[in-house]
Amino acid sequence: MTDHVAADTGLGERFAVTTKWRALFVLSIAELFAMALWFSASAVAPELAVAWNLTPAQTGFLTSAVQIGFVVGALLSAVLTLSDTIPPRYLFAGSALAGAAITALLASVVESALPAVFLRFLTGVALAGVYPPGMKVMAGWFERGRGLAIGALIGALTVGSALPHLIRGVGGIGRPDVVLFVAAGLAALGGVLVLLVRPGPHQAPAAPFDPRAVRRILSDRGTLLANLGYFGHMWELYAVWTWIPAFLAASFAVTGDPLATPQVAAFVAFATIAVGGLGALVAGVGADRLGRTTVTSASMITSGAASLLAGVVFGAPLVVLVPFVLVWGFTIVADSAQFSAAVTELAEGSYVGSALTLQTALGFLLTIVSIQLVPRLVELVGWQWAFAPLAVGPALGTLAMLRLRTLPEARRLAGGRG
Numbered sequence: 001m002t003d004h005v006a007a008d009t010g011l012g013e014r015f016a017v018t019t020k021w022r023a024l025f026v027l028s029i030a031e032l033f034a035m036a037l038w039f040s041a042s043a044v045a046p047e048l049a050v051a052w053n054l055t056p057a058q059t060g061f062l063t064s065a066v067q068i069g070f071v072v073g074a075l076l077s078a079v080l081t082l083s084d085t086i087p088p089r090y091l092f093a094g095s096a097l098a099g100a101a102i103t104a105l106l107a108s109v110v111e112s113a114l115p116a117v118f119l120r121f122l123t124g125v126a127l128a129g130v131y132p133p134g135m136k137v138m139a140g141w142f143e144r145g146r147g148l149a150i151g152a153l154i155g156a157l158t159v160g161s162a163l164p165h166l167i168r169g170v171g172g173i174g175r176p177d178v179v180l181f182v183a184a185g186l187a188a189l190g191g192v193l194v195l196l197v198r199p200g201p202h203q204a205p206a207a208p209f210d211p212r213a214v215r216r217i218l219s220d221r222g223t224l225l226a227n228l229g230y231f232g233h234m235w236e237l238y239a240v241w242t243w244i245p246a247f248l249a250a251s252f253a254v255t256g257d258p259l260a261t262p263q264v265a266a267f268v269a270f271a272t273i274a275v276g277g278l279g280a281l282v283a284g285v286g287a288d289r290l291g292r293t294t295v296t297s298a299s300m301i302t303s304g305a306a307s308l309l310a311g312v313v314f315g316a317p318l319v320v321l322v323p324f325v326l327v328w329g330f331t332i333v334a335d336s337a338q339f340s341a342a343v344t345e346l347a348e349g350s351y352v353g354s355a356l357t358l359q360t361a362l363g364f365l366l367t368i369v370s371i372q373l374v375p376r377l378v379e380l381v382g383w384q385w386a387f388a389p390l391a392v393g394p395a396l397g398t399l400a401m402l403r404l405r406t407l408p409e410a411r412r413l414a415g416g417r418g
Contacts, residue, residue: 002220004242024149027137028156029196031189034096034130035160037103037123038066039273040183041116042331043164043266044176046249051176052113056375060062061110062367064241065117067368069124070131074361077128077354084353089194093359095129096191100184102126107180131157132357134194139344139352141200147292147341147414151284152357154337155277160186161241162273168265222346222409225400227359229296230339231396234363236307236390237332239370243268243386244325247310250383254315268322272329279334284341291417292338293405299335304394308389314384342404345412366393 039046041062049059076082082091087152106119135150142149163186167179217223248268252260279299287295306328313324340356347355370390377386404410410418 004056010016013208020078023141023197023200024138024152026193027134028152030092030096030190030193031130031134031153032156032160032163033159033186033193034092034099036163036183036186037099037127037159039063039241040164040180041066041106041120041176041366043168043245045245046178047174047176048113048116052116054113056378057372058113060242060339060371060375061113061117062120063238064371065120066124066127067238067371069121069126070128071124071361071365071368072121073128074123074132074357074364075133078358080362081354082129082357084136088136088353089197089199091129092133092194093191093377095126095133096187096194099123099126099130100187100191101181103184103187107177107184128357128361130190132353132360135340135344135356136353137194137197137200142200143202144415145288146344147338148281149282150341150363151280151287151296151337151346154333154340155280155284158276158280158333159274162270162276165245165266165270165273167254169263169270172335173262173266174261187222217347217358220347222378222404222407222412223355225345225404225409226339226342226346227362229300229342229397229404230336230359230363231366232393232395232400233296233300233335233339235370235393235397236303237336238364238367239374239390240307240328240332240387241273242371243374244272244329247314247383247387248272248321251316251321253313255317255321257318258320268325271322272325275326275329277332279332283334284337287338287341287352288414289417290414291405291410291418292342292413293401293410293418296335296338296401297405299331299366300394300398300401303332304391304398306331307389307391310387311385317389342413345414346409352371364403 025346045062047053048062048300102119102122106116108120110116134153138153139146164179164183167182169176245265248265249262253266282298283295306324306325310328340359343355343359344352370393371387374386377389405418
């Protein structure tokens, strides 16, 4: 209440600015820690594949199960409007703690693929209560500069998703339980930290349950185009994030470079994903100044081109390959936050949380297909060209955002910048 009243005075306004940047920092750290759960099993997939005699497709299910769980959890949340009827920081905290407990259980008792896939599914359900509510909390603190703020949050999510690869590289090669336990501990800490973030002055009050809200969200023209852009982006993103370690390992195996070791591959995989955190921040600043449709289109064109060109640099020396994947990692997620920011500006204010949850649910539903598509393409054309079909998503997403740019709804984006 103090924040709402204080904003009417100069002193209060200065206090509110200080408070919102503190909220941005704490919430981003909480998101970073909680999202360490997402690729915790994928990072140690080489060890689990050997221990459990998994095929590449079965190994992919360690990540696909998370995507499926996330979709189920997010769709339930959207239909029940949980992100708008439950205070989002409490939903975030409870979900992060649940995901941490599930991952600790996976590390301590599971010794075969089937229960592991089931627990990874439950992890995805839990993460559906972390990502969209986190964005709603952030939107409640920022009206101006929202692209930067949500960009920072998505940047934290990106680095958090990469953390298991760093943990593995530092001391987790051959020790999957260590990677899983550390990820679980970080997620639990994130769940506690988010409770320090109070609702912001721009957060919409809790809304009543309205089963018609989803239909209104889906029928809104501007929101629909923003979602189509997001879907094209997601077709590429998680397939690359899931399989870039395997792509690097295959490329390292044929390069003959003495530096191409498994440990270096783990660090490069971490860097490829984590550098997207910087990309999200840069894109957030750019989108607030240049427009969301401009930045998202440029990002998708660049990352889509990288999916096509990955086959050209496959097997190249590290001095060529590493800069290429870092540029790819920078651009592939840079636009992600801007699709979410667009929805907060286009969708019905009382049900922004549900609109964000629905957007992410349908986007992650697509990733299940693209993640499973890659190993099948590997069987046909090898790792060299397995990523090329992913470029279709960014191409279609770019067309959707360019269409949105021409409509009156674009005046509501980024303070009228489109």
